[in-house]
Amino acid sequence: MxxxxxxxxxxxxxxxxxxxxxxxxxxxxxxxxxxxxxxxxxxxxxxxxxxxxxxxxxxxxxxxxxxxxxxxxxxxxxxxxxxxxxxxxxxxxxxxxxxxxxxxxxxxxxxxxxxxLGPAAPGYSSADREVVHRVIAERRDVRRGFLDKPVDDELLTRVLEAAHRAPSVGLSQPWDFLLIRDVATRRKIHDLASAQRDAFAASLPADRRSVFDGLKIEAILDTPLNIAVTCDPARGGRHVLGRHADPRTVWFSAAIAVQNLWLAARAEGLGVGWVSFFDPAEVGAVLGLPAHVDLLGYLCVGHVSEFAAAPELVRSGWAARRPLSWAVHQEQWGYRGLPGAEPSTTAALRDAAGSSVRVGGGSQVARVVVVDGGSGAEHLGAADVLVVQVGAEKPAADFGVLWRPARTADEAVELGVEVARDLVLQGVGELQVSSVGDSVLAERLTQGIRWGGLACGAAVKGVDEPAAVTDSPA
Ligand SMILES: Cc1cc2nc3c(=O)[nH]c(=O)nc-3n(C[C@H](O)[C@H](O)[C@H](O)COP(=O)(O)O)c2cc1C
CATH class of the missing domain: 3.30.420.180 (CobE/GbiG C-terminal domain)
Structure with missing residues (x-):
């Protein structure tokens, strides 16, 4: 209003x-x-x-x-x-x-x-709204089932126009679209993606790797058209409105252009698959990108026989969708719940441990070590170990070390629940959790991981059954 x-x-x-x-x-x-x-x-x-x-x-x-x-x-x-x-x-x-x-x-x-002031501007009719929500829900990342059919120039221009209408910080429009049809160029790009795929596969624990081996992660040579979407972070010069305080906004802008493209393509019956198995500089060298322009996204585009109803990563059991109610917080971080619902509290999170809401169901085993302070990296070793570091000081970047600087015991529980939920969404079916040292925050976060894992239906090793988990987290 x-x-x-x-x-x-x-x-x-x-x-x-x-x-x-x-x-x-x-x-x-x-x-x-x-x-x-x-x-x-x-x-x-x-x-x-x-x-x-x-x-x-x-x-x-x-x-x-x-x-x-x-x-x-x-x-x-x-x-x-x-x-x-x-x-x-x-x-x-x-x-x-x-x-x-x-x-x-x-x-x-x-x-x-x-x-x-006045009545609110009217929305669309319900039929029109339905179409908007339908294209959002039915957009898919497509890697299989491409047809040997060229993409019509007019259709492609419509799709690119939709991308080009994206919002951008200070109207800087930092994107460009590089259309790649040449097979020799696509082969070079394909080789780069294959090398990254091999490197990722080698980093996985055995059970995870077997699922990954069945996944297709790109369609570079299966599609008649590839589009490299680029970002010029300095476009517009010195006084771009809104970028001064947060330079990341140029990247957000270019990513929104991709989403516009993706949605418009879906409405045209055109499949799009985003490939990020690249060192962007290597792709830039193949495509002749000037040094001031960065690769934002690499898209494989073509007509398809069908659009799957659910993401391929969901259908293959690799990952699961996150419930909206976990992603919505009310007024303060941690009070999660849908609009109109009572937000969750620590007690509710603990109680939920007794009533399994299975979201994942993966076979992966994850060993989680919770530590307070230090780099955490000394506890890494095998690929199935994840360190959660609760200390106030941010450790060096490492995807094996999750930094969760809890400020209070309640927050530590909440952060722990989220760690477990996110792991279950990424295919973890069994959590083996331990905390190192006698830090209260580490101990509470460990408790939260256990409750979160149990609430999602994961096996949590070395802890009491849910009914026995009664201690107050305060
Ligand atoms: C930034 C970004 C990078 C992605 N990179 C890849 C990729 O390299 N390979 C792949 O198979 N899918 C990739 N995807 C697609 C996601 O796996 C896909 O969006 C997700 O599983 C949800 O499926 P949906 O897009 O069909 O809803 C990428 C998506 C985004 C947004």
Missing amino acids: TLVLGIGLRAGTSYRELRDLVDRALTGVVGAVESVVTVEGRENEPGLQRLVASLGAQLLVASSVDLADQQVPSPREHVGELAGTASVAEAAVVLSGAELVVPKLKSAGATVAVGV
């Missing part, structure tokens, strides 16, 4: 006083403040200007004559005699065309009223 604040104030009213009053007025009101309206003559008040800036709103000014013309619920005659209008705050809201939802509130030197 778009909100309007009407504000009347005495000269010299402080920002703090205004802020407290506005916070009080906005309690329980959902929406963003788009504008603040005040009476002519008060617009340069420092307290008001700071308030408007802090709200990210625009400041509008109304004349006392216009304000005096408005019908408001609580006019004050003596204010009218002094200011030329019997109401500033409420009248300003009404004058802006908003519906008054919070009548005037007062502090020592100011008044504020809140209005809601």
Whole structure:
């Protein structure tokens, strides 16, 4: 909802006083403040200007004559005699065309009223919405079943136009699309992917490797068209709006272009498979990318005989989809739950250990060692060992060491539950968990891993059955 604040104030009213009053007025009101309206003559008040800036709103000014013309619920005659209008705050809201939802509130030197602007813009019809959700749900990463049929230029242009309409930080549009049809070039790229595939396979524990061997991870030579999507992180020069604080946003922008491409392609019946088994610099060398341009994604594109109903990694048992309720937090990290549902608490996570909600069902065994501090790497060894490090200091990057810097015992439990859930989603069916040393945080996180594993139906070695897990995590 778009909100309007009407504000009347005495000269010299402080920002703090205004802020407290506005916070009080906005309690329980959902929406963003788009504008603040005040009476002519008060617009340069420092307290008001700071308030408007802090709200990210625009400041509008109304004349006392216009304000005096408005019908408001609580006019004050003596204010009218002094200011030329019997109401500033409420009248300003009404004058802006908003519906008054919070009548005037007062502090020592100011008044504020809140209005809601017009009805919300209409969404699409339910049939149109259905199509949008359908293409999102039916988009697939495709690696099999490509047809020997060229991709029509007009169709491809439509798909590229959809990609090119993606949002981008500061409208920097950092992407380019390099279309590759030449078989010799694709062979070179294919060789690079094969080498990476072999390296990944060699890093896997035996049970995981046997599943991986049955997976197809690219369709570089099976598709008539490959598209390298690139990102120029410096495009637009020095003053790209929004990129200054977070340079990663250029990468986000280019990745969204890929998603647009992927969805538009699905609607056209065109399969797309993203391949990331590459050292990007090696691909860049084959494709002649200039040094300032980076490879973002490499896509294999072509017509297909069918689109699978579920991701190949799900159908093969390699990984499972994460429930939305695990991914949604309410107000503070860790309070997970869908909109309208009670968010989970540590006690609920513990109780859930007794009622298996099987999400994975993989055969992989993972040995998990929880440590407090240090690099953690000294506990690595075999490929099935994962170290969880709870210390405050971030260890050197290593995918074998998960950094989970718990701040409290409750948070340690919550983080542990998530570690277990994520492992189960990645095919782990048995967890062998231990903690090193006598750190409370490490011990709580270990407990969380056990509860999380049990709740997902994994076998958790060396721990009590769920019914016996009754100790309080606090
Ligand atoms: C950034 C990115 C890189 C990916 N790299 C590969 C890859 O190298 N090989 C592969 O088979 N799939 C790759 N995928 C596809 C994912 O495995 C796939 O999106 C996921 O399993 C979900 O399946 P769905 O896209 O059909 O819903 C990649 C996906 C993304 C977003």
